[in-house]
Each structure stands twice: as C-alpha cells, then as structure tokens.
Amino acid sequence: MMSTEAKAPSDTKTRILDAAEKLFGLNGFDATSLRDITTEAQVNLAAVNYHFQSKESLIDAIIERRLGPVNRLRIEMLDAAGPSPTVEQVVEAFLAPLLMMDVLPAVPLIGRVFSNPSLFVERVYKKHLLHVVKRFSEAIGAALPQLPAEERFWRLQFMAGSMSHVLALSGVFPLMSGQPFDRAAVMGRLAAFLAAGLRAPVAALEED
Amino acid sequence: MMSTEAKAPSDTKTRILDAAEKLFGLNGFDATSLRDITTEAQVNLAAVNYHFQSKESLIDAIIERRLGPVNRLRIEMLDAAGPSPTVEQVVEAFLAPLLMMDVLPAVPLIGRVFSNPSLFVERVYKKHLLHVVKRFSEAIGAALPQLPAEERFWRLQFMAGSMSHVLALSGVFPLMSGQPFDRAAVMGRLAAFLAAGLRAPVAALEED
DNA sequence: GTCTATAACCGGATAGAC
DNA sequence: GTCTATCCGGTTATAGAC
Numbered sequence: 001m002m003s004t005e006a007k008a009p010s011d012t013k014t015r016i017l018d019a020a021e022k023l024f025g026l027n028g029f030d031a032t033s034l035r036d037i038t039t040e041a042q043v044n045l046a047a048v049n050y051h052f053q054s055k056e057s058l059i060d061a062i063i064e065r066r067l068g069p070v071n072r073l074r075i076e077m078l079d080a081a082g083p084s085p086t087v088e089q090v091v092e093a094f095l096a097p098l099l100m101m102d103v104l105p106a107v108p109l110i111g112r113v114f115s116n117p118s119l120f121v122e123r124v125y126k127k128h129l130l131h132v133v134k135r136f137s138e139a140i141g142a143a144l145p146q147l148p149a150e151e152r153f154w155r156l157q158f159m160a161g162s163m164s165h166v167l168a169l170s171g172v173f174p175l176m177s178g179q180p181f182d183r184a185a186v187m188g189r190l191a192a193f194l195a196a197g198l199r200a201p202v203a204a205l206e207e208d
Numbered sequence: 209m210m211s212t213e214a215k216a217p218s219d220t221k222t223r224i225l226d227a228a229e230k231l232f233g234l235n236g237f238d239a240t241s242l243r244d245i246t247t248e249a250q251v252n253l254a255a256v257n258y259h260f261q262s263k264e265s266l267i268d269a270i271i272e273r274r275l276g277p278v279n280r281l282r283i284e285m286l287d288a289a290g291p292s293p294t295v296e297q298v299v300e301a302f303l304a305p306l307l308m309m310d311v312l313p314a315v316p317l318i319g320r321v322f323s324n325p326s327l328f329v330e331r332v333y334k335k336h337l338l339h340v341v342k343r344f345s346e347a348i349g350a351a352l353p354q355l356p357a358e359e360r361f362w363r364l365q366f367m368a369g370s371m372s373h374v375l376a377l378s379g380v381f382p383l384m385s386g387q388p389f390d391r392a393a394v395m396g397r398l399a400a401f402l403a404a405g406l407r408a409p410v411a412a413l414e415e416d
Numbered sequence: 417g418t419c420t421a422t423a424a425c426c427g428g429a430t431a432g433a434c
Numbered sequence: 435g436t437c438t439a440t441c442c443g444g445t446t447a448t449a450g451a452c
Contacts, residue, residue: 012417028324030238033445044419049447051417108325114373115319116236117380125384153385154397161373162366165322169365172325176333177361189362192411200404203396220435241427252437257429259435 013051015041018105021062025108029059029116060123063113066106067128073097074132078139087143091195094136094159095187098167111168114160144198151202159194166190221259223249226313229270233316237267237324268331271321274314275336281305282340286347295351299403302344302367303395306375319376322368352406359410367402374398 019041023032034055038045052058077093078085085093098107113124137152147155166186173181227249231240242263246253260266285301286293293301306315321332345360355363374394381389 027326028236028238030236034447035445045446046419046448047417055446111323111325115323115376117316117319117377118235120377121380121383150387151397154394155401157374157377157381158370158398158401161370163369164373165369166365168323169325169328172329173365175329179358186362188411189359190366192408193363193366193405196408197401197405200400203400242429243427252435253428254430254437255435263428 012041012043012047015043016048016051016058017062017065020058021066021106021109024059024062024112025106028112029119059119062106062109063124063128066101066103066109067124069101070097070103071128071132073101075135078135081139083142085139085143087140087195087198088191090136090139090143091159091191091198093139094194095163095191098163099184099187107167108171110164114164114168140198147198147202155198158197162190162194220249220251220255223251224256224259224266225270225273228266229274229314229317232267232270232320233314236320237327267327270314270317271332271336274309274311274317275332277309278305278311279336279340281309283343286343289347291350293347293351295348295403295406296399298344298347298351299367299399299406301347302402303371303399306371307392307395315375316379318372322372322376348406355406355410363406366405370398370402 016037020032020037023036023040026032027036034048035045037058038048048055048058052061074093074097077096078090081089081093113120133153133156136156137149140147140152140155141149144152169176170181170183170186173179173186224245228240228245231244231248234240235244242256243253245266246256256263256266260269282301282305285304286298289297289301321328341361341364344364345357348355348360348363349357352360377384378389378391378394381387381394
C-alpha cells in the first residue's frame, strides 16, 4: 500500500537496523563490526553498504528511528498538559514515551549514545534534542516560575542522566541487586525522585 | 624513598596510564588503540604489554587508580558524619570526593564505564562499588529511616546516573548551553537536586 | 538487489636483539 | 627495560558477477 518504503514487515533494511541496534546496545558501536551485524541479521555483508552508505550512517539511522517518535510523543504530552503543567506532568512527559513507544530493543543503546560526548553533541543533541530541551525548559518554567532558566537547564541534565543510566543498565540490574528488574516500577520510582528534585530550593550561590 | 614502586614522578608506566585515560575518555575504549596511547605517551608500543599484560588489564589499572581513592574518601566522609548523618552529608560524601581527588583527568572516562554494562558490572561494580553502595544505603537509611531498603537502592542508582552524566559530558556542556562549565557550581546544583530527590515521598505502588 | 571475492588497512600481542 | 620487526587475524568498503 505504501508507495515508496517499508513494504515488507521484515525486509533486509529493517533486519539490519534491528540487529545493529541490538548488538550496538550489547557491545557498543566500536566493538560491533558490520560482520557481527550481518551475521545476526542473516543478510549479506554487502547489504549494509548498499542500504546505508557507511557504518556511521547506519548509526545515525538507528538513532533517528527511535528518538524521533519518542520526542514527538513527549512534545504531544506537554502540549496536552496545557500552558500550566504540573511538575508531575512534565516528568511524565519526559519518561512515559520511553515506556510507551516501541523503543525497548534500543534501550541499552541509549547509554552508549549519552556517554559518547562527540557523538552525542554533534549527531544527537543538536539534531534531535535541542528543541525538546527548549520545550521542556519552558514547561518547567511554567510549572516552577521561581526557578531561573539556567537552573532549569541543569535540572534537565540531571533528569537525563538518571534516565539514561537506568535504561543503560536495565539489563544488568538483576546482577547488581539480586532482584528482578521491573522497568515500569523503576520508572515510577524515578518519576517521584525527579519531581522532588525539580522542586528543590535553588542552592545558594558560592561566594568568591 | 618508597621501596618498590613509583620512584620517578613521570616514568613510562605512569605516562601510559595518563595517556590512556585521556584517550579512553575522549574516544572510548574500543576506538583507542594501543598505538594511539603509546604515541600520546611518547613511549614504545611494546611498553604497554611489558608493564601491563594486555589492553584489558590496562583498563582495569586505570579504573583502580582513580576509583580507589575516591571511594576511600567517600567512606571516610560518611564515617566522619557519624551514625546519624543528614541527607546533605550523605550527598556531600557522594559528590565531594570527585572534586577533591586528583581524578579530573579521568572524568570523561566515567561515563564510558557506566554505560558499558558488562564492563561495569563485572569489573567495576562487583569489585569497587558494591561495598560503597552498601555503606551509602546504610547512611541513607540512617538519614531517612522511613525509606524502604529497595527504594534506597534505586535512589542511589538515580544519583549515580546524574553524577556520571554530568561528569561524562562536562567537556561538551559549553557546546550545548553556550555557557562555560563550572564543575564545582554544577556539583552544588546537583547536590541540591539529589538531596531533594532522596527526600521524595515514596511513590504509591501500582495496582495490578 | 544480492552475492563472492578482494583491496587496503589497522588491531593486539609477541619474539628476540640490544 | 626498551626497541624493531613481524605474525596473524579482523576491519570497512567496494568491484564486479549474477
């Protein structure tokens, strides 16, 4: 039905994307070879360079596939909360799309992106996150009018750090705590933690 | 004076450690070759395998060199705070050693470690962090007696996530915000955020 | 669009001279 | 302890048959 793209549910291109995001998340971008990916995807090695031009473009395509829908849903949720959102609504708009969208296979990959400064800033933040940060900063400003803009920026960074850490290590928390990992429950705990952090009184500035 | 080790302030072994931690932080473990390291350190390629047995052992040595002193200081600060620490003292013991110790060159590396699940769990968490997490969990329990142990574990993870994210991206925040990055000031903002998060009311458990 | 084969190069590790 | 030279395998990317 669709005219130009994605006709088959599991064509070569999609299989490569799925395999790559799984292996990149497990072992990192540099430790994962195109051979690993094409073996996992059960496609030919040359198919990667045919469908994507290079390994770097493949990485960009994976990031775009997952981050786009999440950020659109985040903005939608902020819009739905209206001009005077509560702190809880802002936190919910930040976290919930990660649970609702079909991004679960990409979850371990998020930490890889966030901890790679050059990749993150040049190919993720500027392209996919800058406008979202701006929108969330406005929303926090509406929910907490007394909070300075600079403080809002940093608290968003703190939120992003907790969030990416939980997602990055979600596969290994059972090894750390001995407890099974319930993503939705932990996200609920995180929401309470972040809402309280956002409401923290602004620390007194240091004297020289 | 010291009998067996570290006689010269800048011997081959130290030069390798310094160069490796710098390049690992900049580009990641897998993207940094031993050749990159020995070139940066201005030592011979074979020196790495002579002083360390392998690249993997070199990574372990770097982690141990920085994480050991930080964690010892953290425990000392918790001990100094006595059996009934405040939430602020716990947060301070968690963050301050990262600013006080000579770990600044290793700062960008921290994100690399935290976002690499297998490396983190097997070679960092179990060896260097498990007893620290236990000690901090006790301290949080003393500061906030009403907080369940499971919640303490997760809030420590949220704290670790924010902390590692700030350190990992500290070199690129100026590119993101247009503002210069003042590590101590941001750590102060983070301390206020985390203390409030620790004090958050426990979220009601979800019904089935 | 999909394959095989290969080019051109880089990786960690080590042997052995000094 | 430090060097050179090298082994051996893996890497991305592409050329060209089908």
